[in-house]
Amino acid sequence: xxxxxxxxxxxxxxxxxxxxxxxxxxxxxxxxxxxxxxxxxxxxxxxxxxxxxxxxxxxxxxxxxxxxxxxxxxxxxxxxxxxxxxxxxxxxxxxxxxxxxxxxxxxxxxxxxxxxxxxxxxxxxxxxxxxxxxxxxxxxxxxxxxxxxxxxxxxxxxxxxxxxxxxxxxxxxxxxxxxxxxxxxxxxxxxxxxxxxxxxxxxxxxxxxxxxxxxxxxxxxxxxxxxxxxxxxxxxxxxxxxxxxxxxxx
Numbered sequence: 001x002x003x004x005x006x007x008x009x010x011x012x013x014x015x016x017x018x019x020x021x022x023x024x025x026x027x028x029x030x031x032x033x034x035x036x037x038x039x040x041x042x043x044x045x046x047x048x049x050x051x052x053x054x055x056x057x058x059x060x061x062x063x064x065x066x067x068x069x070x071x072x073x074x075x076x077x078x079x080x081x082x083x084x085x086x087x088x089x090x091x092x093x094x095x096x097x098x099x100x101x102x103x104x105x106x107x108x109x110x111x112x113x114x115x116x117x118x119x120x121x122x123x124x125x126x127x128x129x130x131x132x133x134x135x136x137x138x139x140x141x142x143x144x145x146x147x148x149x150x151x152x153x154x155x156x157x158x159x160x161x162x163x164x165x166x167x168x169x170x171x172x173x174x175x176x177x178x179x180x181x182x183x184x185x186x187x188x189x190x191x192x193x194x195x196x197x198x199x200x201x202x203x204x205x206x207x208x209x210x211x212x213x214x215x216x217x218x219x220x221x222x223x224x225x226x227x228x229x230x231x232x233x234x235x236x237x238x239x240x241x242x243x244x245x246x247x248x249x250x
Contacts, residue, residue: 001081001082001083002033002034002035002080002081002082002083003032003033003034003082003083003084003087003103004023004028004032004034004035004082004083004084004085004099004103005035005037005076005080005081005082005085005086005180006024006034006035006036006037006068006085006086006088007036007037007039007072007073007075007076007080007082007085007086007087007088008020008021008036008037008038008039008089008090009039009041009069009072009073009088009090010038010039010040010041010042010048010090011041011042011043011066012042012043012044012046013042013090013091014042014046014047014048014051016090016091016223017038017048017090018048018051018052019050019093020088020089020090020091020092020093020094021036021038021055023089023092023093023094023095024036024094025055025057025092026098026249027094027096027097027176028094028097028099029097029099029100029190032100032103032150033061033173034057034082034099034185035057035058035063035080035082036055036057036058036059037058037059037061037075037076037079037080037211038052038059038060038061039061039063039072039073039075040060040062040063040075041063041065041066041067041068041072042066043066045064048060048072049062052201061075061152063075067191068152068191068193068194068195068198069189069193069194069195069198070093070188070189070190070191070193070194070198070202071189071191071194072220073087073188073189074188074189074191075188077183077184077187077188080180081180082180083103083179083180084099084103084106084177084178084179084180085177085178085180085183086099086175086176086177086178086192087173087175087176087177087178088174088175089173089174089175089222090176091174091222091223091224092174092203092220092221092223092225093220093221093222094220094221095219095220095221096211096218097219098116098219098220099177099218100126101215101217101218101249102114102116102177102215102217103177104217105165105213105215105217105218106177106179106241108136109165109213110180110211111116111210111211111212111213112178112179112206112209112210112211113176113177113178113179113182113203113206113210113211113212113213113216114176114177114178114212114213114215114221115129115168115171115175115176115177115212115213115214115215116175116215116217116218116220116223117162117216117218117219117220118172118174118175118219118220119219119220119221119222120183120221120222120223120224121221121223123188125162126131126172126222126224127156127158127224128171128172128174129156129157129168129170129171129172129214130152130155130156130157130169130170130171130172131155131157131169131170132169132170132200132204132249133170133197133200133242133245133246135242137151137152137155138242139157140152142238148193149184160214162214162216163216165213165214165215165216166212166213167207167211167212167213167214168203168212168213169203169204169207170199170200170203170204170212171199171203171212171214172199173198173199173202173203174222174224175220175222176199176208179200179210182206185209186202186205186206186209188202189201189202190202190205190248192244193241193244193245194237194240194241195234195237195238195241196237196238196242196246197238197241197242197244198241201245201248204249
């Protein structure tokens with residue numbers, strides 16, 4: 001059994017994937033036995049398979065079609081054999097060893113899933129830690145960013161002390177470490193969510209049987225693009241996922 005498995009779902013972001021994998025390899029101690037799985041949902045030809053062969057502990061899985069973010073991560077459910085599993089976005093960069101403190105934190109706290117500090121390129125914390133989504137809060141986020149500032153601050157947990165660990169209802173799912181047996185017990189992501197809201201749903205299900213916690217002892221850089229605000233197609237997918245989420249959790 002490995003100490004750690006990692007899954008990264010790729011979609012036409014070859015350079016990001018290579019940078020993410022390289023940073024994981026550079027900053028993860030050799031004492032942590034790991035396997036990194038790259039699930040390639042890309043709809044364009046690329047050289048990922050050959051480029052990743054320089055890493056001995058990376059496994060490449062090529063999808064015949066893009067089945068979605070959550071479904072992509074679920075492709076490894078039946079093959080991972082580890083104590084802990086990390087769900088990682090391709091636009092994540094490690095600047096330090098994060099897996100040692102996160103694994104230690106899980107073991108000491110008893111949490112089922114943990115999230116580190118998420119920083120942008122400037123080293124500023126991203127507002128990724130939130131209360132469970134509501135239709136009104138999602139509407140504000142998408143259309144009225146300058147309004148209801150007190151409510152937005154409450155929703156994004158701005159009153160919390162981020163120098164200390166705390167339980168959190170929902171963390172934007174760009175970097176999560178979960179007990180592998182829990183991930184399997186929950187059957188991974190709900191594949192009805194093609195893209196967006198699958199992380200909110202997973203966090204909610206984790207908290208229904210265990211605990212999701214924020215760990216201040218580790219940080220990663222997220223090169224956040226906020227894609228649904230830039231593409232009409234992605235915006236429609238986002239709205240569709242919101243409808244599915246709120247119907248499921250009403």
